[in-house]
Amino acid sequence: xxxxxxxxxxxxxxxxxxxxxxxxxxxxxxxxxxxxxxxxxxxxxxxxxxxxxxxxxxxxxxxxxxxxxxxxxxxxxxxxxxxxxxxxxxxxxxxxxxxxxxxxxxxxxxxxxxxxxxxxxxxxxxxxxxxxxxxxxxxxxxxxxxxxxxxxxxxxxxxxxxxxxxxxxxxxxxxxxxxxxxxxxxxxxxxxxxxxxxxxxxxxxxxxxxxxxxxxxxxxxxxxxxxxxxxxxxxxxxxxxxxxxxxxxxxxxxxxxxxxxxxxxxxxxxxxxxxxxxxxxxxxxxxxxxxxxxxxxxxxxxxxxxxxxxxxxxxxxxxxxxxxxxxxxx
Amino acid sequence: xxxxxxxxxxxxxxxxxxxxxxxxxxxxxxxxxxxxxxxxxxxxxxxxxxxxxxxxxxxxxxxxxxxxxxxxxxxxxxxxxxxxxxxxxxxxxxxxxxxxxxxxxxxxxxxxxxxxxxxxxxxxxxxxxxxxxxxxxxxxxxxxxxxxxxxxxxxxxxxxxxxxxxxxxxxxxxxxxxxxxxxxxxxxxxxxxxxxxxxxxxxxxxxxxxxxxxxxxxxxxxxxxxxxxxxxxxxxxxxxxxxxxxxxxxxxxxxxxxxxxxxxxxxxxxxxxxxxxxxxxxxxxxxxxxxxxxxxxxxxxxxxxxxxxxxxxxxxxxxxxxxxxxxxxxxxxxxxxxxxxxxxxxxxxxxxxxxxxxxxxxxxxxxxxxxxxxxxxxxxxxxxxxxxxxxxxxxxxxxxxxxxxxxxxxxxxxxxxxxxxxxxxxxxxxxxxxxxxxxxxxxxxxxxxxxxxxxxxxxxxxxxxxxxxxxxxxxxxxxxxxxxxxxxxxxxxxxxxxxxxxxxxxxxxxxxxxxxxxxxxxxxxxxxxxxxxxxxxxxxxxxxxxxxxxxxxxxxxxxxxxxxxxxxxxxxxxxxxxxxxxxxxxxxxxxxxxxxxxxxxxxxxxxxxxxxxxxxxxxxxxxxxxxxxxxx
Ligand SMILES: Cc1ncc(C[n+]2csc(CCOP(=O)(O)OP(=O)(O)O)c2C)c(N)n1
Ligand code: SF4
Ligand SMILES: [Mg+2]
Numbered sequence: 008x009x010x011x012x013x014x015x016x017x018x019x020x021x022x023x024x025x026x027x028x029x030x031x032x033x034x035x036x037x038x039x040x041x042x043x044x045x046x047x048x049x050x051x052x053x054x055x056x057x058x059x060x061x062x063x064x065x066x067x068x069x070x071x072x073x074x075x076x077x078x079x080x081x082x083x084x085x086x087x088x089x090x091x092x093x094x095x096x097x098x099x100x101x102x103x104x105x106x107x108x109x110x111x112x113x114x115x116x117x118x119x120x121x122x123x124x125x126x127x128x129x130x131x132x133x134x135x136x137x138x139x140x141x142x143x144x145x146x147x148x149x150x151x152x153x154x155x156x157x158x159x160x161x162x163x164x165x166x167x168x169x170x171x172x173x174x175x176x177x178x179x180x181x182x183x184x185x186x187x188x189x190x191x192x193x194x195x196x197x198x199x200x201x202x203x204x205x206x207x208x209x210x211x212x213x214x215x216x217x218x219x220x221x222x223x224x225x226x227x228x229x230x231x232x233x234x235x236x237x238x239x240x241x242x243x244x245x246x247x248x249x250x251x252x253x254x255x256x257x258x259x260x261x262x263x264x265x266x267x268x269x270x271x272x273x274x275x276x277x278x279x280x281x282x283x284x285x286x287x288x289x290x291x292x293x294x295x296x297x298x299x300x301x302x303x304x305x306x307x308x309x310x311x312x313x314x315x316x317x318x319x320x321x322x323x324x325x326x327x328x329x330x331x332x333x334x335x336x337x
Numbered sequence: 338x339x340x341x342x343x344x345x346x347x348x349x350x351x352x353x354x355x356x357x358x359x360x361x362x363x364x365x366x367x368x369x370x371x372x373x374x375x376x377x378x379x380x381x382x383x384x385x386x387x388x389x390x391x392x393x394x395x396x397x398x399x400x401x402x403x404x405x406x407x408x409x410x411x412x413x414x415x416x417x418x419x420x421x422x423x424x425x426x427x428x429x430x431x432x433x434x435x436x437x438x439x440x441x442x443x444x445x446x447x448x449x450x451x452x453x454x455x456x457x458x459x460x461x462x463x464x465x466x467x468x469x470x471x472x473x474x475x476x477x478x479x480x481x482x483x484x485x486x487x488x489x490x491x492x493x494x495x496x497x498x499x500x501x502x503x504x505x506x507x508x509x510x511x512x513x514x515x516x517x518x519x520x521x522x523x524x525x526x527x528x529x530x531x532x533x534x535x536x537x538x539x540x541x542x543x544x545x546x547x548x549x550x551x552x553x554x555x556x557x558x559x560x561x562x563x564x565x566x567x568x569x570x571x572x573x574x575x576x577x578x579x580x581x582x583x584x585x586x587x588x589x590x591x592x593x594x595x596x597x598x599x600x601x602x603x604x605x606x607x608x609x610x611x612x613x614x615x616x617x618x619x620x621x622x623x624x625x626x627x628x629x630x631x632x633x634x635x636x637x638x639x640x641x642x643x644x645x646x647x648x649x650x651x652x653x654x655x656x657x658x659x660x661x662x663x664x665x666x667x668x669x670x671x672x673x674x675x676x677x678x679x680x681x682x683x684x685x686x687x688x689x690x691x692x693x694x695x696x697x698x699x700x701x702x703x704x705x706x707x708x709x710x711x712x713x714x715x716x717x718x719x720x721x722x723x724x725x726x727x728x729x730x731x732x733x734x735x736x737x738x739x740x741x742x743x744x745x746x747x748x749x750x751x752x753x754x755x756x757x758x759x760x761x762x763x764x765x766x767x768x769x770x771x772x773x774x775x776x777x778x779x780x781x782x783x784x785x786x787x788x789x790x791x792x793x794x795x796x797x798x799x800x801x802x803x804x805x806x807x808x809x810x811x812x813x814x815x816x817x818x819x820x821x822x823x824x825x826x827x828x829x830x831x832x833x834x835x836x837x838x839x840x841x842x843x844x845x846x847x848x849x850x851x852x853x854x855x856x857x858x859x860x861x862x863x864x865x866x867x868x869x870x871x872x873x874x875x876x877x878x879x880x881x882x883x884x885x886x887x888x889x890x891x892x893x894x895x896x897x898x899x900x901x902x903x904x905x906x907x908x909x910x911x912x913x914x915x916x917x918x919x920x921x922x923x924x925x926x927x928x929x930x931x932x933x934x935x936x937x938x939x940x941x942x943x944x945x946x947x948x949x950x951x952x953x954x955x956x957x958x959x960x961x962x963x964x965x966x967x968x969x
Contacts, residue, residue, distance in 0.1 A: 037816075066800045068502070071643070074808075078918045080600065081805045087797040088805030089646060091639070092669050098636040101642025102651065106601060109646065110797055128639075131632040185781065307625040317762045319624030320595050327582040328759055336915060 010114055034058045034065065036085040046198030046224030047144060051084075053205045054113065054142075057212060058086070068111045071100040071126060075117035077144030077153045077224070097132040097141070101301075104137050110301050111212075112235030114141040118159040119149045122178055126158075133187040135301040136217045142208070143180060143219070146226035147233060154229040164230070180221045181281035181292065185274070189297040191216035193277065194291045197223040199238050200230075203246070203289055206253050210291060216298055223287065237287050241265070247280065247290025360569045365395075365424035366525070367432050367456075369730035370450060370517055372441035373410045374417035377514030380539065381439075382419020383754070384726050385521050388535045390583050390756045391573035392527055397865075399431045399954065400752040401449075403415035403694045411475070420454075423525065425573040429720065429865025430757060435459055437524070439517045442467060443482040443496070446682035450486070452953075460568070462520065464513075494566065496520070498646035498764050501561055505553050508940040509830050512554045519558025526571045530558055543933040549910040554630035580759040586724040586750030586862075590680060590860045591620060593728030595654055596760065598767030599678070600626035601651040603640040605633055608692040609748040610656040610682035634659035636893045637680070638666035645675050646806065648771035648796040650736050652678040652728070653782065657699060660706075667741055668707035671831065674783070674794065676735035676742075685952050688778055693954025695748035699910040700931035703743050704890050710828060712835050713741040715890035716848045719864030722757035723751055723887065729766045736768060738834045739794050746888075747911070749862040749954040776802035781813045785826070790833030835891045842888055844895025849875055849882030852902035856965060857883040858944070863955045867909055874881075881964060886932070892939065900942045907967050908933040911955055 034055045041047045058068060072078035074093035081088025087110075091099050100114045121129050121143050132141070148166065155237040156166040156173040158216040159180060162171035184193050192214045196207045204222070211218030225234050237243045241262050247269040248255045255266065265286055269276060271294035280288045309315065368385070379400060386398035401418045408415030422432040434456035440446035441464045449455055467479035486493050491892065502704050507513045515536065522532045533552050540548045584592065591613045594602060600951070604614045618628040621701035631637035634655055641651040655663065660681045670677045685691025686698045703715050714734055718727040724746055731742040776795055782804040785792045795802030804815040810827060812818040847856075848868050859867045864885045871883045884899060900906055914930040915922045929937065933946035947963045949955075 065802075065803050066798055069647075069797050070805075082807070084805070085803055087803050089643070090805050090807040090809070091642075092665055092808055095635060095639040095666060098631060098639035099643035099646070102601075102603065102629075102640035102645070103647040104643075105629065106644035106649040107647040107797065118341070127632050128636055131636070187744075204392070305627050305629075307627075309625050311625045313764050314769055316595065316598060316624055316767060317764070319620070320592065320762055322623065323595065323620050324582055324759055325593060327584045329387070329581045329583055329756060331576065331578050331580060 008015035015291055019184065029059050031055050031059045034085050039083050040079065041076060042228045044225065044227040045076070046226070047080065049198040049201055049204060050077075050115075050142060050144060050222055050224065051080055053208050054080075055084070056205055057208055058084075060209070062112055063214065068113070068144055069103060070115060071096050071103065072115045073117070075144075075149070076226075077115055077117040077146075077150070078120060080115040080188045088208065090322075095128065096120065097128040100139050100275050101132065101135060101137050104139060105131060105302050105305065108138070108306070109264070112139050114139055116141065116143055116178075117150070118143065118145045118147060118157045122158040122180055129184075130187055132217055133184055133219065134189045136189045136191050137215070137301045138299050139213055140208070140211045140218045141220065143221045144224045145180065145221050146224045146230065148179070148229050149224055150226050150229060166229075179281065182278060184231065185278050185281055185293060186220050189298050190219075190293065191295045192218035192265070192291075193281075193293040194219070195221045195223070195287070196289055197234070197237070197244070197287065199234070200244075200259070200289065202256065202259060203253065207291065210253070214294060215296065216300055233237055243260055243286045245280070245286040245288045247288055247292065249291070251294065252291040270291075345711060346947040356565060356567045358567055358569045360526075360571055362571050362573070364572070365422065365428070365432070366437065366570060366572060367420065367435045368437045368439075368521065368525075369401070369418060369420045369435045369446045369449065369454075370439040370514075371401060371416045371418035372514070373412075373415055373445065374407060376417075376441055376510060378418030378441065378949055380520075381514035381518045382421055384518055384535050384539050385581055386419070386421050386754055388522065388532050389421065389423050389525070390528055390581065391531050391535065393576040394398075394572055395426050395756060396583075397428040397431055398754045399749070401666065402752065403615065404691075404693050407741060411442045411875060413444050413448040413451065416448045417604045418445075425575060430869060431749075431753065431954045432867075433956050438462065439465065439521065441513065441652060442710070443479050444567065444870055446486075447482060455491075455906045458492060459522065461486065461491050461493045462496050462517075464498045466499040467498065468495070473494045495904065501557060505557055506514070509571065512551065514549045515554035515560075516558035517562055519560070520556040520562040520566070522555070523559045523562035524570060525566070526569055531555070532559075545702075548647070548733065564841055581756035582759045583754055583756045584721065585612075585752055586718070586721045586746055587682065587752075588616050589682065589721050589724035590654070590728055590744070590746060591617040592760075593725040595620055595624055596725070596766050597729045597732040598761065599650055599652050601629065601641070601644045601649055601660075603628070603629045603631050603637040603644070603651060604655065604671075605631055605637045605654045605659055606660045607634075607656045609684055610659075610680065611653050611750045612751070613654050613680070613682070634662040635666060638663035641677060642666060642670050642673075642675055645670070645677050646673070646797070648677065648798070650676045650732055650768055652680060652732075654682070656678040656682045656684050657690060658688070660699060660702070668709065668711045670741045671707065671711040671713055672805045672808045674739040674792065674831065675806075675967075676732075676739055678731045678735050678742050678744065680728075680744045682751045683745060685950065691952045693748065695862065695911060695954055696749060696950055696952065697745075697863075698861070698872045698913065698929070698950070699745065700889065704935070710832065712832050712837065713743055713890065714738070714835070714838065714888075715743050715745060716888055717745040717861040717886070718750065719861060719885050719887060720757070721750060722754050725757075725760060725903035727887075732768065738838055740834055745861060747862050753954075763851075771798070771800045772796055775800040775868065782806075782815045783811065783813045783827070783830070785813065785830035788833075789837035790830035791837060792830070839891035839894065842891070844887060844894035845893055845899070847882050847899055850880065851882070851899065852880050853880035854904050855881045855964065856900065856903035856906045857881065857909055857960070857964065858886065858932065858936065859883065860886045860889055861911075863909060863911060865959050866955040866957045868962060869957040873957070875962060889932070889935070892935075896936075897940050898939055900936075900944075905945070905967060906942060907945040907947060909955065909960055909963055910946065911950065912948050913950055914946050916950040
């Protein structure tokens with residue numbers, strides 16, 4: 008048995024990547040059913056652009072999601088997709104990546120999906136540090152189930168389960184993630200600055216390891232004015248830039264004048280920045296390229312041939328075998 | 338059975354004076370060795386089992402495990418050790434009550450007496466050091482227990498194990514077990530050289546010094562018994578011509594995983610399933626493969642699903658509480674038609690239940706578990722050997738039918754050891770390479786065959802096969818669909834696959850005649866005990882047969898015809914059913930055992946049931962009693 012994970016060779020694969028010119032339409036599928044003005048649309052456009060620009064082979068690309076409005080994203084990608092169950096996108100993606108490191112695996116999840124029902128998996132995914140690109144579509148509300156408070160809803164958010172306003176302080180996904188061992192990439196973006204949204208997803212994709220992107224995403228259906236103060240006042244956005252982080256275009260720099268040169272290697276400063284949500288920090292907060300990936304740590308370079316399984320099994324059976332005549336087998 | 342009349346109760350003679358040893362020939366015997374945990378009774382028992390197997394006897398060993406990791410020393414609930422049933426022929430189950438016990442203290446012994454595990458008047462080889470213990474309460478407890486046991490008719494031999502071991506080692510906690518092993522080898526007339534070889538093998542990873550010390554203790558125990566014990570047993574052996582392997586059910590499962598070609602196992606630790614993953618972790622180091630210890634069972638199942646989805650059929654191994662947690666994810670695999678092998682090594686439930694005890698309480702949960710209609714394949718190995726082959730079968734079915742296959746083992750199989758013919762590897766066991774060929778133009782991801790429900794699966798990497806798998810109702814293109822007709826179509830396809838598999842199964846074989854007065858039906862680990870009891874009745878000329886089901890979902894063809902051949906039918910199971918004799922129980926409220934319920938509803942026969950949930954493996958004697966009651 009030769010475990011062929013590819014029938015085309017690596018060089019052919021490269022040839023295809025460079026020869027085949029991909030259009031954005033090649034990655035589009037169906038008509039998104041999100042509400043008009045929903046921030047998920049911007050995220051979809053950004054990942055489709057990324058696939059095109061990187062020339063990703065649609066058959067080698069997998070978008071994994073959980074359940075929620077945001078988790079519908081894989082249906083609109085003309086790649087492989089896995090729209091699973093609420094909260095469990097990460098372990099599904101991890102299994103797929105471990106079995107098939109040759110695939111590019113993305114994860115799209117919501118604030119309920121990731122920070123509530125799937126919180127255990129989120130913590131452990133950071134620690135496993137598998138080479139996955141995760142987008143947390145954080146609209147601070149449960150969208151699909153029609154407006155219930157989520158763990159990231161700011162205190163006082165009125166919802167169907169908190170008619171007089173939510174009772175608890177919001178959970179901060181950035182500080183949580185920055186506190187987990189093996190954290191290797193943490194970024195934050197907002198859906199209404201497409202240029203930075205694209206840049207950050209692209210940087211996350213190129214980062215080897217688990218990239219965590221919190222995307223502040225508008226939900227005009229349930230929280231129509233939630234983001235207006237930040238959207239309408241560029242001074243309430245803090246752009247992070249650095250030679251090892253984002254490069255801000257002059258055009259953008261004209262609008263968003265509040266900037267900080269932040270070295271993504273600086274964990275202490277990253278934690279400080281993460282703790283503030285006004286102005287809202289946008290950019291790469293933290294990056295460490297040297298954390299080993301779980302799939303590499305667990306990778307076995309031996310080709311698992313039938314011969315190898317046979318010999319291995321027989322060697323194991325030898326340990327437990329009683330040979331005829333009652334004698335110990337040599 | 339022990340011909341008790343030839344063995345006279347006797348105290349051992351003083352050291353050195355050889356006693357006259359009465360030798361008895363037996364067909365079989367059950368031996369127990371028990372101690373506080375950490376004193377090595379388990380190792381002694383396992384080694385004894387292996388020696389006996391090497392000598393060509395039939396053997397079945399069961400671990401005696403305390404519920405706590407380190408129960409207090411000398412406690413009634415703390416017995417740790419092994420129970421070994423030796424026979425002249427193949428032994429298929431743990432048998433009835435124990436005939437001979439080696440106990441390192443009287444408290445662990447009391448535990449076994451109180452749980453009715455020892456035969457009335459059985460032989461006890463008891464460590465006697467407690468008689469002179471500096472602690473008065475220990476001294477008196479020992480003397481009191483000794484008196485009670487003798488008065489109750491037990492044949493108690495007091496043995497100065499500690500004292501004898503001190504002649505060879507300073508710390509007798511290390512080594513008393515080998516002394517006991519030596520005594521047992523003498524008691525059962527086993528070949529000392531085979532025993533030496535086994536000890537060398539058992540301590541194979543240790544230094545030569547350690548091995549030699551243990552062999553010295555083994556020999557000392559042997560010599561002491563030869564010189565001081567007034568009895569000896571001989572059990573004829575029938576040498577096999579084929580190599581046998583001796584493993585427990587969990588190791589057999591793990592070997593099955595290797596042999597099936599699966600290379601990823603996702604799990605979360607849980608008794609009594611974990612040892613399978615322990616063993617597999619080690620074996621994968623050599624063969625290549627990954628045991629992924631996930632953050633919980635939900636993650637383990639989802640991880641396995643992700644890996645299977647990406648083309649490598651994966652196994653997830655668990656027990657009751659973990660199995661409950663996996664339900665939603667199992668439903669996803671059913672809906673998405675992702676091949677998946679799930680092993681549930683059943684323990685006592687509900688809730689945390691009895692973690693170390695055996696039960697068959699999860700059958701209904703397995704067949705009907707996960708919300709909605711979630712058809713999956715359920716197989717239950719009945720022997721340790723079947724634990725091995727069931728994994729290979731499960732992987733094949735999972736990938737052929739794109740289904741979830743659940744293997745129901747239990748704590749009884751998991752912790753029992755018995756020899757079976759060494760499997761010889763077959764390349765056909767392995768999974769085919771991951772299909773990465775381009776998908777033909779126009780092919781659909783769920784192109785359900787109208788007759789069988791089967792569809793070809795597209796695996797990431799296959800050009801042209803791009804689609805989004807979803808747990809939502811979907812059409813042939815894997816598009817989310819709310820159309821009533823499409824939902825009906827998908828449900829039908831997923832269900833039909835069970836029927837398609839059923840068409841490939843052979844009718845089960847009846848143990849005994851195809852017609853008669855009574856048919857006993859069982860499933861899973863009770864096979865050996867049921868067949869042993871039925872065999873005994875048949876030898877007595879009774880018209881009783883039994884049927885054991887390995888495939889429970891789908892059930893193989895031919896069962897209705899079998900049922901029709903018997904006047905009365907009863908299932909015997911290790912799970913809950915109401916006692917029809919209870920005051921408020923009648924036919925309108927009686928809850929039947931799981932298999933009885935399934936058979937009654939499918940075949941419309943008035944099938945009776947008997948079951949118990951005592952946490953102990955079913956005994957042939959119990960089956961005998963139940964059958965006699967059923968016949969009366
Ligand atoms: C086990 C389970 N519990 C509850 C639900 C119902 N449910 C579906 S989506 C969702 C929350 C969605 O919120 P979020 O993750 O923030 O995604 P959004 O819709 O906002 O993008 C819930 C509670 C479910 N599908 N499964
Ligand atoms: S409900 Fe909110 S999150 Fe969902 S699609 Fe509409 S705008 Fe987007
Ligand atoms: Mg949300």
